[in-house]
Amino acid sequence: MGVVIRGIALPQREEVSFVLDGDRLRAGSSTEDAVIDGGWLLPGLVDVHSHPGMEKPGDAYDHDVFRRHMLEHRAAGVLVVRSPGSPDPVPDRPEDPDLPRLYRSGRWLATPGRFFEGYGRRITEDELPAAAVEEASSGWCKIIGDWEQDFPAVPLDVLTETIDAVHAAGGRVAVHCQTPEGNRNAVLAGADSIEHGMNLDHALLPQMAAQGTVLVPTMTTFSRIAANADNGPERFRAWIQAGWDGLFPTVRAAHEAGVTVLAGTDSLPCGGVIEEISWLVKAGMPVEAALGAGSWTARSWLGLPGLVDGGFADVVAYDADPVLDPSVLQKPRRIILRGNVIA
Template structure:
């Protein structure tokens, strides 16, 4: 059964392409079960695991392999400590990657030296450079500490206009109310986290096509420790934002915003947990699964299970819309026409 259509269909693989007509000499690799376009993690940072660990090829390969073995065959890296090296695209055993180049951070708005530190006056030029040097994306740190100002709206608007002018797209990290507002009003292409997003902006996001990547699983994992922490302004601010996130995600979906699954956490290959959180937020199971598969692939410019499309697919013995945890246990993984597992 092929998803999302829920139709019994047969596919053949010709090189790295899917075909709906028989290919002579083909071997049977999947018989029955449920077929999905390869899973997608729309917010992951492979290549380094902590502030102390340098970005490296060995770690990057391990992280991408973990994604692939879990059926995540397309990843989007909205910001990294270094640009994704060319060998990733050249290696047929690696998932497809859509990179936003290096994080772009203005003074005081990120971990010093982890991304590309730029002045506010130099941000527009740097954003265009990163977009053109990567997969067409750039990533801007739109805010940082809860009690400090976000990147000014006029600067972020100029970034969006300049990057769009060269055919690129802009992702923005934002967790404060001001940062989220500025990102939406500036017309960014994706809102990353959006912890204190004003629900009054959701209709505007839908109208202009701003996607929402809430990364619920990484926040959910830290919620209990935050509640147990000593009271402080930062703790109360964080908890207030977390309490609003699930209702905002549901409202965004209902308004027609493209909601995508991204983990922003380690280990890699755990996008199934983000799907479970999207369901918990109130998305229908099929929409939550699409956020980590066909909807995300379409948003990133790749088709699903169609004739001539990329032969990137995962198979399951049971319907993953009935049990999101099944996503962590594919029965078959096929990447670029090659059987991985």
């Protein structure tokens, strides 16, 4: 018989008992001692916007840095990482069983005047549809939909053609948005996810909810940008501060409108999704919804099972209910990844 896990599973709040069967959970019990006996169980935390493998924009991909970043995620109980936009030049790098499960997009797709100079895959607007289909070979692609406040966003017709082409090929599209025009074009074009969403017009929220476009507000990184904005020009400071202040009502309004809001950090150190969950709570999301945004809701959106018979043997245990006491997220009692006891 295999090793046993027992406890109260979230979000169902039901007592469960599983036997580890390789990297899968099997409902049942065993005469052997339980590796987890009691406590509150999550199927691991999820960071849906992280860029492991680089320290700052412009860095080339470094696999040693990637491993360090992913181990930082794992130590925090983050067992799934989505990387929307990657400097990794290998589109289908073999998965490392010691590291969290990785869902990566291809390289950032940047048209002229948008994104950090010389970074990402530089293409023209005419080349965007075909390039997006190529980069989405692993399932996702990431488009830089806009950039600075005074520069126009990718035109609606170009973005619509691109997203339609990726969807026809079976892929999904994440769009970087931080201007009103960029957000508008991404939503109207049918993007699968809005990354950042600063300056998002709330009138777009019903359409986002209806078509399943999720919002990843990355409040963690914007909190740091706003805190350091004094180093920039006055117009930049005003723009960033207004955008940061506006994220709070945007997150609350999006949740209330039925838009799926997910937790992503876009920031170092890796493993900081717990901070992002706390920002979502401060913005007005109920604690359980914010926790789901960084756990079971995010997993479901990525097509991953939770703590169910036959699901992945990815489990993080806590001594108290993290919905009632989110501080326990900082101190996981036990971490199991792919059926292996990590801590």
